Amino acid sequence: MTAPQIDETRALDHLMDLLAIEGLSGREGKVAAAVQEKLLAAGCEASWIGHDDANVRIPGNYEVGNLIVELPGTRPGPRRLFMGHMDTVPLCRGAVPVRLNGRIEAEGDTALGGDNRTSIGALVTMVETLLAQDVPRPPITVLMTVGEEVGLWGARTAELERLGNPEMGFNIDSGAPHVVIIGATGADRWQVDIHGRSSHAGVHPEHGVSAALIASRAVADVAARGFFGKIELPAGSGTSNVGRMAGGEASNQVTDHVFVSGESRSHDKAFLARITAAWRDAFEQAARSVTSSDGQCGRVDFRAETD
Ligand SMILES: [Zn+2]
Incomplete structure (x- = not known):
């Protein structure tokens, strides 16, 4: 049997079409419709294509659920799943893909959306190639x-x-x-509300408890212990990041609230928990370490969720 031949021109056309469609998280309806149209044109039967009801079960008003395509096999064998995601990050809003010097780029200041439309394009091309060349295959499910x-x-x-x-x-x-990755990186996403105490920064800063100082100390402490950014410790490896810090109102006011969100990642579940614990400990210790002249200290509310 000869290997299936991929029509690169068609593959690129599919990708360019899909990159031009806006589809932020929760707004994947147009992407799904375009994929469906392409798959029907490629020879899929309408009954093979459908959506699940994920949109009903996901919080927020999602336009559509996951798109699922079930290709019957032409020979027996265990079912294979191929998947990618239809949504792109907010930076891709209004993206216009252009081909320039052998590259595909976004015109203007937006991101392109190659994550993950390249996957959606590749999956469409895969189905089209399998059907057009009648490639022998076990049953296949495509999940977008x-x-x-x-x-x-x-x-x-x-x-x-x-x-x-x-x-x-x-x-x-x-x-x-x-590159094939045969293990998933677990991620914890965490958020912390740091509560300090406000006071006039020019008159009585000592009466306040600065949430900004607590946040800064916590981040510096995590970094000093080797748990910030790329983590390579004898006990394990992983990554962590502060994604967002926000708070404060005016320069003459001791900051009474700062919000910080971030994430921890590791292939090792136990070590992942240690990274997140390092963040929790650092915020809690930092909150205790910042005190006002009358002995008040700050407090933190730290939440983490594992993906
Ligand atoms: Zn992605």
């Missing part, structure tokens, strides 16, 4: 999820049975095309 960028919502709510109980899955969402 919604809400990935805001917490893997589509994948989290997808049901194996609705996917035909595949025995093996390939998720196309990464960097280099020749």
Whole structure:
């Protein structure tokens, strides 16, 4: 049997079409419609294509659920799953893809949305190639999820049975095309509200408890202990990041509230918990370390959720 030949011109056309469609998290309807149209043109039967009801189960008003395509096999064998996500990050709003000097770029200041439309384009091309060249295959499920960028919502709510109980899955969402990752990086997303006490910064700063100082000390402490950014410690490896810090109102006011959100990642579940614990401890210790002249200290409310 000869290997299937991929029509690169068509593959690029699919990708350019899909990159031009706006589809932020929760707003994947137009992407799904375009994919559906392409798949029908490629020879899929309408009955093979459908949506699950993830949109009903995900918080927020999602336009559509996950798009699921079930290709019947031409030979027996365990069902394979191929998947990617339809949504792109907010930076891709209004993106216009252009081809320039052998590259595809976004015109203007937006991001392009290659994450993850390259996957959606590749999956469309895969189905088209399989059908056009009648490539022998076991049953295949293609899953295109919604809400990935805001917490893997589509994948989290997808049901194996609705996917035909595949025995093996390939998720196309990464960097280099020749790299296969056979383990998932677990991530904790955490948020902390730091409560200090306000006072006039020019008259009686000592009466206040600065939430800004607490936040700064906590971040510096985590970094000093080796748990910030790329983490390579004898006990394990991973990453962590502060994604957002916000708070305060005026320069003459001791900051009484700062919000910080961030994440921890590691392949090792136990070590992942240690990274997140390092953040929690650092915020709690820092809150105790900042006191006003009458002995009041700050307090923190730290929440973490594992993806
Ligand atoms: Zn992605």
